[in-house]
Amino acid sequence: VIHLYAIADALVPxxxxxxxxxxxxxxGFGGLVAVxxxxxxxxxRTTEMALAHAQVVADICAxxxxxxxxxxxxxxxxxxxxxxxxxxxxxxxxLLERVAGCVELGLRARTPPSASADxxxxxxxxxxGEGAAAPEEGSPEGAAQGSGRAYLxxxxxxxxxxxxxxxxxxxxxxxAAALMPPTREAVMRMGRQGPEMVFLVVRTDVxxxxxxxxxxxxxxxxxxxxxxxxxxxxxxxxxx
Amino acid sequence: xxESEPGWELAAELDALLERGRAIDAxxxxxxxxxxxxxxxLIDFLRELMERQALRRMDGGDLTEEEIERLGRTFIALNERxxxxxxxxxxxxxxxxxxxxxxGKLR
Numbered sequence: 001v002i003h004l005y006a007i008a009d010a011l012v013p014x015x016x017x018x019x020x021x022x023x024x025x026x027x028g029f030g031g032l033v034a035v036x037x038x039x040x041x042x043x044x045r046t047t048e049m050a051l052a053h054a055q056v057v058a059d060i061c062a063x064x065x066x067x068x069x070x071x072x073x074x075x076x077x078x079x080x081x082x083x084x085x086x087x088x089x090x091x092x093x094x095l096l097e098r099v100a101g102c103v104e105l106g107l108r109a110r111t112p113p114s115a116s117a118d119x120x121x122x123x124x125x126x127x128x129g130e131g132a133a134a135p136e137e138g139s140p141e142g143a144a145q146g147s148g149r150a151y152l153x154x155x156x157x158x159x160x161x162x163x164x165x166x167x168x169x170x171x172x173x174x175x176a177a178a179l180m181p182p183t184r185e186a187v188m189r190m191g192r193q194g195p196e197m198v199f200l201v202v203r204t205d206v207x208x209x210x211x212x213x214x215x216x217x218x219x220x221x222x223x224x225x226x227x228x229x230x231x232x233x234x235x236x237x238x239x240x
Numbered sequence: 241x242x243e244s245e246p247g248w249e250l251a252a253e254l255d256a257l258l259e260r261g262r263a264i265d266a267x268x269x270x271x272x273x274x275x276x277x278x279x280x281x282l283i284d285f286l287r288e289l290m291e292r293q294a295l296r297r298m299d300g301g302d303l304t305e306e307e308i309e310r311l312g313r314t315f316i317a318l319n320e321r322x323x324x325x326x327x328x329x330x331x332x333x334x335x336x337x338x339x340x341x342x343x344g345k346l347r
Contacts, residue, residue, distance in 0.1 A: 042259045045252075072252060148312025149305070155315075156295050 001042050002081050004073040005057050006035040006229075008066035009096050016059035019043060019052045024060075027078060029085045032092055035060050036081070042074055061229035065100050067092060068229035099233050102184060103206055105199045105226035107177055107217060109169050112193040170195040176220040180213040189232060198232040253278055276329040280322065281336045287318050 003019065006012075008026075011033055015024040018037030027034045037056075043049050053071040060066050075081040085092070170188065177186060177197045185200040201209050206227050217224040257278065261271040294311045297303050303311070326332070 041263075042256055044260070045256045074252075146309065148309040148314075148316065150312070151316050152295060152298055152308055152312040155291065156299060159292075159295060 001039050002036045002075045002078065003039055003043060003053075004034060004036050004069050004075065004081065005053065006060045006066035006069055007085065007092050007096075008033040008035060008060075008064055009093070010064065012060055012064035012066060014063060016056055016063070018056055019049065024056070027081065029082050030089065032085055032089060034081055034085055035066065045072065057229055061103075065096060066229075067095050067099065067234045068231050070231065070235070095234050098185075099200065099230040101203050102200045102230055102233075103203055103227035104230040104232055105201055105206075105210065105213065105224060106191070106196050106228070106232075107173055107180075107199070107213070107222055107224055108191060108193050108196040109173070110221060110223045166195060172220065173197050173222060176216055176222050179216050181209050183209065185233065187232065200230055200233050201227070203227075273329050273331070276325070277331055277335050280325055280329070280331065284322060284336055287315070287322070291315055 003022075005018070005024070009032060011026050011028075012035055015026065015035060018024045019039070022037035022039060024035060024037050027036060043053075050071040057068045061068055075084065173195055174188065174197070177199075180199075183199040183201045183205075186197055187200075188195065188197050190196070199209070199213075210224065210227070214224045257271065257274045260266060260274065294303075294315070298308055298311075326336070
């Protein structure tokens with residue numbers, strides 16, 4: 001399996017070793033370069049593997065101008081990869097131009113708003129939920145009258161509280177971001193850790209930006225992360 | 241990149257599972273557990289979608305008292321059943337969240 005790390009528009013000088021020390025190869029496809037390594041079978045989808053992948057990608061992006069690719073892009077052979085690259089070539093070129101010489105930083109809440117937000121149903125619905133609402137529990141059919149409504153109402157209240165929290169979190173981030181030095185791009189997005197403002201920053205400006213922005217983040221009790229390879233600006237390209 | 245859409249891909253998950261199953265030292269119970277995690281994740285995802293829809297309709301006044309009660313109980317029962325299945329297969333909520341590291345989570 002050919003494992004893809006990044007797409008570049010020129011050979012990346014001195015690429016790092018790949019996952020498990022596999023040699024990194026650079027396959028040229030019509031002016032674009034796919035930075036890959038070959039592995040027997042698919043790579044295990046573990047956190048360790050994903051972290052190893054992220055490290056290789058970070059090294060590649062630091063060495064040259066490249067589009068980072070998330071962990072999990074495997075291709076059966078060079079042919080398949082070539083087709084995939086060819087299919088997206090105009091998009092890749094536009095993205096390469098967009099993120100050329102840039103890294104990404106993120107601004108988000110220190111503790112994600114309701115980290116368990118989407119999991120509440122499974123987490124407490126089944127246990128604490130009917131336990132509280134239906135004293136006799138066991139079979140839901142035998143539960144106290146009104147327990148079904150009580151459950152849904154509780155879930156509705158939780159959902160509203162979560163939504164309000166997300167709005168508040170977004171506002172805090174936007175206000176803090178407004179105080180930060182201008183960057184090439186700044187986009188608000190819904191990250192895994194809640195609302196997040198991602199900044200596309202020219203590599204040479206990173207130190208200055210990180211210093212100024214880091215201080216503001218500190219004052220506003222927010223978290224500035226990065227610099228990362230510009231994943232968000234490569235992936236969110238479709239929806240701007 | 242064509243395959244690197246953010247989020248989660250059933251095909252890729254199934255491939256990985258199959259790949260693991262083909263390994264010389266593969267244990268059938270591990271593969272079974274992996275498949276159970278996938279299936280339960282999907283069920284839980286659907287349950288959540290349904291619940292959101294139910295809440296929306298309740299909020300919009302589209303449901304009768306009786307329907308609300310019945311739906312609420314259905315979700316309670318579903319949650320219970322999910323917990324049972326998770327226990328049977330020795331899975332935690334984290335397993336169902338399919339943590340793929342930097343790749344992200346299903347939800």
